[in-house]
Amino acid sequence: MTTATETTGGKISLLRVLGPGHVWGLGVGIVLVGEYMGWNFSVGKGGMIAALIACWVAGLLYTCVAMIDSEVTSTVAAAGGQYAQAKHIVGPLMAFNVGLFLVFAYTMLEAANAWTLGFLVQTVSGMMGVTGPDGAAVTLFDKPFIVLTIIFLAWLNYRGVHTSLTFNMVITAIAFIAIIVLFLAVQPWSNDVLKHAELMDGKDGLLPYGWLGVIASLHFGLWYYLGIEGTTQAAEEVRSPARSLPLGTMTGMITLLLAATMTWYICAGLMPWEYLGTAATPMFDAARLTGSTPLMVLLFIGTVFATLASANGCINDASRAWFSMGRDRYLPEWFGAVHPVYRTPYRAIVFLVPLAVIFACYVPLDQIITFSILSGLLGYTFMAFNVIMFRNKWPLGSISRGYVHPLHPLPALVLLLLCATTYFAVFLGYGAQLLAMMVFYIVASLWFHFHRYKYVRRGDQFTMQWPRPLGH
Amino acid sequence: MTNFEMLEYGAWGLSGILGLWMLFDMIRTDRSYSEDLLTSSREGEIEDKIGGVQ
Numbered sequence: 384m385t386t387a388t389e390t391t392g393g394k395i396s397l398l399r400v401l402g403p404g405h406v407w408g409l410g411v412g413i414v415l416v417g418e419y420m421g422w423n424f425s426v427g428k429g430g431m432i433a434a435l436i437a438c439w440v441a442g443l444l445y446t447c448v449a450m451i452d453s454e455v456t457s458t459v460a461a462a463g464g465q466y467a468q469a470k471h472i473v474g475p476l477m478a479f480n481v482g483l484f485l486v487f488a489y490t491m492l493e494a495a496n497a498w499t500l501g502f503l504v505q506t507v508s509g510m511m512g513v514t515g516p517d518g519a520a521v522t523l524f525d526k527p528f529i530v531l532t533i534i535f536l537a538w539l540n541y542r543g544v545h546t547s548l549t550f551n552m553v554i555t556a557i558a559f560i561a562i563i564v565l566f567l568a569v570q571p572w573s574n575d576v577l578k579h580a581e582l583m584d585g586k587d588g589l590l591p592y593g594w595l596g597v598i599a600s601l602h603f604g605l606w607y608y609l610g611i612e613g614t615t616q617a618a619e620e621v622r623s624p625a626r627s628l629p630l631g632t633m634t635g636m637i638t639l640l641l642a643a644t645m646t647w648y649i650c651a652g653l654m655p656w657e658y659l660g661t662a663a664t665p666m667f668d669a670a671r672l673t674g675s676t677p678l679m680v681l682l683f684i685g686t687v688f689a690t691l692a693s694a695n696g697c698i699n700d701a702s703r704a705w706f707s708m709g710r711d712r713y714l715p716e717w718f719g720a721v722h723p724v725y726r727t728p729y730r731a732i733v734f735l736v737p738l739a740v741i742f743a744c745y746v747p748l749d750q751i752i753t754f755s756i757l758s759g760l761l762g763y764t765f766m767a768f769n770v771i772m773f774r775n776k777w778p779l780g781s782i783s784r785g786y787v788h789p790l791h792p793l794p795a796l797v798l799l800l801l802c803a804t805t806y807f808a809v810f811l812g813y814g815a816q817l818l819a820m821m822v823f824y825i826v827a828s829l830w831f832h833f834h835r836y837k838y839v840r841r842g843d844q845f846t847m848q849w850p851r852p853l854g855h
Numbered sequence: 856m857t858n859f860e861m862l863e864y865g866a867w868g869l870s871g872i873l874g875l876w877m878l879f880d881m882i883r884t885d886r887s888y889s890e891d892l893l894t895s896s897r898e899g900e901i902e903d904k905i906g907g908v909q
Contacts, residue, residue: 393892394896394897395892395895396897397896461898462898463898508859513857513858513859521857524863527863527864527866527870530867530870531867531869531870534873534874534877535869535870537877538873538876538877541877707898710894710898719894719896720896721893721896722884723888723892724884729877729884733877733881843897
């Protein structure tokens with residue numbers, strides 16, 4: 384890793400040291416934990432088949448997201464990702480909101496990951512059969528491990544992007560391989576281990592809540608892929624953004640589609656939907672049900688690595704978004720600082736640590752996940768409008784694009800339709816939280832419009848060397 | 856003290872050390888460099904136009 388202080392003309396910037404593999408590790412690393420936990424709540428909402436439909440419908444949604452994002456970000460290569468896109472294509476108020484969506488989607492996901500790791504440590508300690516003086520079973524307290532996870536990964540991110548994302552790439556690859564090994568170990572070509580026919584027998588096993596359950600399951604179906612769009616946050620730190628970002632994002636999406644389908648197939652063949660719909664760590668449970676100790680160890684390691692990779696990537700992305708907003712004075716400029724040795728947005732990294740710790744330690748997991756999902760969903764809704772405006776203002780041929788997504792505007796329209804359906808799904812289960820979050824973002828928007836915007840460097844915030852948009 | 860308690864204290868301790876290290880380094884960096892230099896980063900631009908689709 385390069386840690387020397389390299390300043391150009393008295394300026395310090397983020398370090399361009401990443402390749403497509405890091406981008407893949409960042410995108411898949413953030414998401415893969417969704418295969419290890421979280422996605423299965425969609426089973427509880429609508430049953431096994433509903434969860435499979437949700438897996439593929441959400442896969443379609445995210446394929447649209449990945450295609451749209453790859454095109455736009457290959458032209459707006461700036462830290463902050465969708466925030467920088469919104470700033471250039473839509474306007475400051477949209478950009479402020481998108482920045483907040485990003486920060487909360489990733490910070491809440493980080494908190495959920497730390498919570499899971501704490502839970503896992505506690506569960507494994509309980510399996511060791513240790514008893515106290517009164518003969519009662521003793522387990523480890525989860526809070527120290529939740530806090531350690533967040534602070535250790537923040538420290539790693541603070542020390543440099545190359546080390547933290549190389550770490551991410553390696554542990555993500557191991558976690559993905561663990562899913563493949565489990566898939567092969569349960570012999571998907573036979574009925575010896577997997578019992579799909581027995582577990583999905585009759586209406587209760589298939590669609591216990593009918594088609595309304597299918598819509599409701601979309602809420603947690605997003606968990607299979609939530610965060611793949613985070614690859615764009617690395618735009619100022621990859622050596623070749625126009626090539627690396629689309630490549631890393633699209634290969635990441637293919638990886639996740641494979642992993643999501645394998646995950647559903649394994650778990651649906653091993654656990655009844657009533658249990659699977661509430662399990663905290665379904666893949667680890669699946670390994671336990673095989674009765675194989677090596678598989679249990681491997682899936683325990685896979686779960687730990689997946690949660691670590693996700694939390695690590697989330698710290699990277701949330702801090703870049705927060706840093707970018709500070710750099711443009713959408714937030715206090717103090718947050719826009721780069722460490723002169725490690726070349727990381729160190730103040731943004733440190734500032735977001737307490738927020739993640741508080742949510743991980745004191746807020747229920749399903750509410751943290753819903754906060755993350757809703758923030759992500761608001762961002763995806765923006766992306767559909769954003770790409771339509773982008774193509775209208777700067778048609779093909781007017782500016783250089785590293786990637787052009789096919790069938791425009793079909794992916795944007797499909798994305799909008801799926802987002803609308805998912806809002807309804809969230810409303811069915813978490814209507815009050817949905818409304819509370821909307822109020823929060825409206826109040827934050829009012830604060831930005833009436834108070835904060837006067838501090839923004841209006842001329843300096845548009846950095847892309849683009850021609851005037853069509854019609855202006 | 857049981858092994859579990861030692862592990863828990865160890866996790867708290869390591870968290871404290873890493874957290875304090877970051878805070879200490881942040882304060883030291885803020886004092887060693889001017890604010891103008893630390894906040895001098897500007898939004899990036901695409902550097903590799905080769906292979907771009909026009």
